[in-house]
Amino acid sequence: MRHADKQSDSSLSPALASDPRFTAVERTLKQYQYRPDALIEVLHVAQEAFGFLSDELMDHVARQLKVPLSRVYGVATFYHFFSLEPRGEHSCVVCTGTACYVKRSGEIVKRLEGEFDVKGGNTTADGKLTLSTVRCLGSCGLAPVVVLDGEIAGRSTPDSAAAAAHRLIAEGKPEKKPVAERPRRRGRRGGTP
Amino acid sequence: MIPADLRVMAEQERERQEGFRCRILVCAGTPCLSAGADAVLETLRQGVAEGGLDAEIEPVASGCMGPCSRGPLVKVRSRGKEVIYERVTPESARQILFSVVKGRKPPTVSPLPPDFPFLARQERVVLANSGAINPERIEEYVAAGGYGALSHALHEMTPDDVCREVSLSGLRGRGGAGYPTGVKWSLARKAPGERKYVVANGDEGDPGAYMDRSIMESDPHRVLEGMALAGYAIGAEQGFVYVRGEYHLAGRRLEGAIRDAERKGLLGSRVLGSNFNFRIDIRTGAGAFVCGEETSLMASIMGKRGQPWNRPPYPAQKGLWGNPTLINNVETFAAVPAVVGRGAEWFAAIGTPKSRGTKVYALCGQVEIAGLIEVPMGTTLREVVFEIGGGIPSGKRFKAAQSGGPSGGCIPAAFLDTPLDYESMERLGTIMGSGGLIIMDETSCMPDVASFFLDFCRDESCGKCAPCRVGTVEMHRLLRRITSGTATMDDLAKLEELCELVGTTSLCGLGMTAPNPVLSTLRYFRDEYADHIRQRRCAAGVCAMAESPAPGAGGEALLHAMGVPGEVE
Numbered sequence: 001m002r003h004a005d006k007q008s009d010s011s012l013s014p015a016l017a018s019d020p021r022f023t024a025v026e027r028t029l030k031q032y033q034y035r036p037d038a039l040i041e042v043l044h045v046a047q048e049a050f051g052f053l054s055d056e057l058m059d060h061v062a063r064q065l066k067v068p069l070s071r072v073y074g075v076a077t078f079y080h081f082f083s084l085e086p087r088g089e090h091s092c093v094v095c096t097g098t099a100c101y102v103k104r105s106g107e108i109v110k111r112l113e114g115e116f117d118v119k120g121g122n123t124t125a126d127g128k129l130t131l132s133t134v135r136c137l138g139s140c141g142l143a144p145v146v147v148l149d150g151e152i153a154g155r156s157t158p159d160s161a162a163a164a165a166h167r168l169i170a171e172g173k174p175e176k177k178p179v180a181e182r183p184r185r186r187g188r189r190g191g192t193p
Numbered sequence: 194m195i196p197a198d199l200r201v202m203a204e205q206e207r208e209r210q211e212g213f214r215c216r217i218l219v220c221a222g223t224p225c226l227s228a229g230a231d232a233v234l235e236t237l238r239q240g241v242a243e244g245g246l247d248a249e250i251e252p253v254a255s256g257c258m259g260p261c262s263r264g265p266l267v268k269v270r271s272r273g274k275e276v277i278y279e280r281v282t283p284e285s286a287r288q289i290l291f292s293v294v295k296g297r298k299p300p301t302v303s304p305l306p307p308d309f310p311f312l313a314r315q316e317r318v319v320l321a322n323s324g325a326i327n328p329e330r331i332e333e334y335v336a337a338g339g340y341g342a343l344s345h346a347l348h349e350m351t352p353d354d355v356c357r358e359v360s361l362s363g364l365r366g367r368g369g370a371g372y373p374t375g376v377k378w379s380l381a382r383k384a385p386g387e388r389k390y391v392v393a394n395g396d397e398g399d400p401g402a403y404m405d406r407s408i409m410e411s412d413p414h415r416v417l418e419g420m421a422l423a424g425y426a427i428g429a430e431q432g433f434v435y436v437r438g439e440y441h442l443a444g445r446r447l448e449g450a451i452r453d454a455e456r457k458g459l460l461g462s463r464v465l466g467s468n469f470n471f472r473i474d475i476r477t478g479a480g481a482f483v484c485g486e487e488t489s490l491m492a493s494i495m496g497k498r499g500q501p502w503n504r505p506p507y508p509a510q511k512g513l514w515g516n517p518t519l520i521n522n523v524e525t526f527a528a529v530p531a532v533v534g535r536g537a538e539w540f541a542a543i544g545t546p547k548s549r550g551t552k553v554y555a556l557c558g559q560v561e562i563a564g565l566i567e568v569p570m571g572t573t574l575r576e577v578v579f580e581i582g583g584g585i586p587s588g589k590r591f592k593a594a595q596s597g598g599p600s601g602g603c604i605p606a607a608f609l610d611t612p613l614d615y616e617s618m619e620r621l622g623t624i625m626g627s628g629g630l631i632i633m634d635e636t637s638c639m640p641d642v643a644s645f646f647l648d649f650c651r652d653e654s655c656g657k658c659a660p661c662r663v664g665t666v667e668m669h670r671l672l673r674r675i676t677s678g679t680a681t682m683d684d685l686a687k688l689e690e691l692c693e694l695v696g697t698t699s700l701c702g703l704g705m706t707a708p709n710p711v712l713s714t715l716r717y718f719r720d721e722y723a724d725h726i727r728q729r730r731c732a733a734g735v736c737a738m739a740e741s742p743a744p745g746a747g748g749e750a751l752l753h754a755m756g757v758p759g760e761v762e
Contacts, residue, residue: 036496037494037495037496038496039496039497040476040477040479040493040496041476041477041496043479044438044477044479071497074498075496075497075498078481078498078499078655079438079478079479079480079481079498079499080479080480080481081438081479081480082479096400097400097401098399098400098401098558098595098598098629098631098645098646099400099401099557099558099563099631101400101645102558102559102631102632102633102637103558103559134439135398135400135482135649135653136398136399136400136401136402136403136439137223137439138223138397138402138403138406138407138439138440139223139224139227139261139403140224140261140401140402140403140555140557140558140563141224141260141261141262141264141557141563141564142224142227142228142261142262143557143558143563145227152223152227153227154224154227154228
């Protein structure tokens with residue numbers, strides 16, 4: 001295998017190389033045969049495993065896919081999904097799509113921002129809660145929608161959302177879900193010429 | 194698998210289904226799952242298992258049934274008859290099950306009337322199987338006639354025939370622009386190139402639209418079959434479905450569907466015993482609205498930043514890795530099996546002379562029943578809002594319908610009788626778009642709506658070309674001044690000037706259409722803008738007006754436009 005020696009890449013710190021979450025990234029790299037066009041798929045897996053993309057991780061991906069680090073950084077900062085900073089323990093996502101907007105989701109955001117003293121898109125100083133907004137989850141029939149740690153709450157009000165977020169924090173750290181197994185993709189195909 | 198096997202598979206599945214006294218379908222689309230469909234299904238399964246009714250009654254997780262705001266929905270189908278229950282809870286599910294077993298009516302829950310307009314007024318072509326089959330079982334799709342069109346095309350039609358059929362049907366792109374699908378296919382077919390690609394655009398970024406998500410979730414095989422037909426027609430062996438990152442369930446179901454289809458020989462090498470090979474891979478978006486634009490989408494598939502490039506050359510000539518690439522919307526592909534299977538004439542008979550077939554809309558906002566509908570092209574807005582959607586809740590008045598998302602515009606009350614088709618909507622200064630219809634009542638303030646969309650475009654602008662990157666920031670700033678009561682009439686003139694500039698000089702669709710929400714609201718609601726500026730009054734009570742007009746502090750916005758970090762409000 002051309003890439004057999006990749007595992008022992010010297011740039012990788014022992015802490016990261018021995019991290020169990022790292023195997024998911026390695027597996028995806030292999031699945032796609034280290035093709036540069038797999039960059040986004042690899043970053044998806046890395047983000048899902050680690051919660052954010054550290055410099056070291058991006059550097060590693062860049063080396064493995066043989067693309068400049070600037071391109072990895074460019075892609076990671078271009079797409080909203082990728083985060084370069086660790087997230088809070090809990091997440092609260094308010095949908096600000098048109099249907100939710102028409103049903104006043106802006107008021108929910110304002111209320112939460114005030115209540116937790118954090119701006120949308122940021123994490124509270126104590127690292128408990130990340131408040132973010134999203135442009136439409138496609139659950140418009142339930143507008144306005146708030147997603148708390150992955151659970152969708154439809155027809156929310158500023159009061160219900162704030163109460164739910166408080167409950168979330170009071171319940172403590174969520175059980176760390178096992179790294180979701182991303183559906184196996186057959187990397188070999190899907191053809192770059 | 195050869196065509197005869199396909200028929201056997203369909204026959205066996207139909208027999209299996211007919212073996213049940215009754216099948217209870219529970220909608221397992223995202224909205225219904227959020228409303229608790231999981232628990233309902235679990236209750237039904239438990240009840241069936243406890244009562245030893247496995248051989249008689251089958252609870253099924255199906256796709257979307259339509260009236261999403263009334264979920265979870267349950268459909269009871271026995272001996273050719275169907276009844277639908279709305280807002281089902283585990284408790285009422287038990288009652289429904291009991292009533293089915295006893296052959297009685299459930300005491301406290303009553304089904305929707307058979308002539309419930311939301312369902313009765315629809316004509317389902319693309320959504321024919323949505324809510325009627327289990328999307329995770331390929332057998333059910335085949336039993337409903339699935340892959341029949343592909344089988345027919347591979348063995349009875351030449352690729353040219355398929356292109357011709359699609360052209361004759363008058364099918365037009367359902368993603369927004371309405372480009373004739375047949376023409377696109379013929380171009381891709383004629384384009385020289387050893388390798389060709391088929392791409393399904395499932396990056397449904399318009400806020401307030403979820404037709405594609407629902408189609409991919411409820412009937413994934415239909416999309417795959419449409420893509421395979423396209424592959425055969427243009428001579429491609431590789432397809433990609435680009436699924437929006439937020440749509441986990443859709444991605445998962447497509448993934449499973451591809452695997453099943455490959456296992457059965459309906460995708461992969463020598464499809465259905467023919468010489469046609471076709472593989473489909475999934476690419477997941479990562480949250481960028483601009484990737485709905487075809488050239489950006491291709492950049493994203495190739496693992497790059499989703500920035501558009503200049504056209505021509507069009508993707509049909511030079512797309513993925515420089516090869517001819519056919520890109521259609523998911524809904525367009527989903528219509529193709531019906532076009533090929535039932536014939537172009539049949540399809541062309543639906544709709545209006547220039548806009549044929551049906552269109553799926555995501556009806557939401559301030560409307561009694563929000564959900565997914567499919568109606569013939571040319572259905573009037575009034576029918577959609579008041580007959581199908583049940584009108585405006587709490588006795589409020591209809592003010593406008595917003596279509597086409599951030600690229601579209603609004604249709605005011607005076608034009609409620611406009612037929613919804615490509616041309617009529619364009620005449621009103623909006624676009625068909627991908628099919629999001631957001632209904633607004635008098636509590637919506639139009640300058641604020643425009644500001645909302647411009648904020649969206651400002652945020653989503655990819656930054657490649659200056660008119661869009663800088664223009665949207667400036668336009669949003671001007672709109673903010675209007676909605677905060679600090680604008681002058683000069684600002685309004687400047688805004689209109691910018692609309693013209695950004696619309697004509699931007700590189701891709703995002704920038705070219707970004708001014709539409711402003712132009713459209715200005716066209717019909719100029720008084721409201723004037724009210725905000727002159728009287729500093731917001732009739733809808735949405736905008737918080739400043740105490741006194743503070744002359745513009747626009748420094749921050751300008752810095753942002755120049756790429757200097759700084760919070761823009």
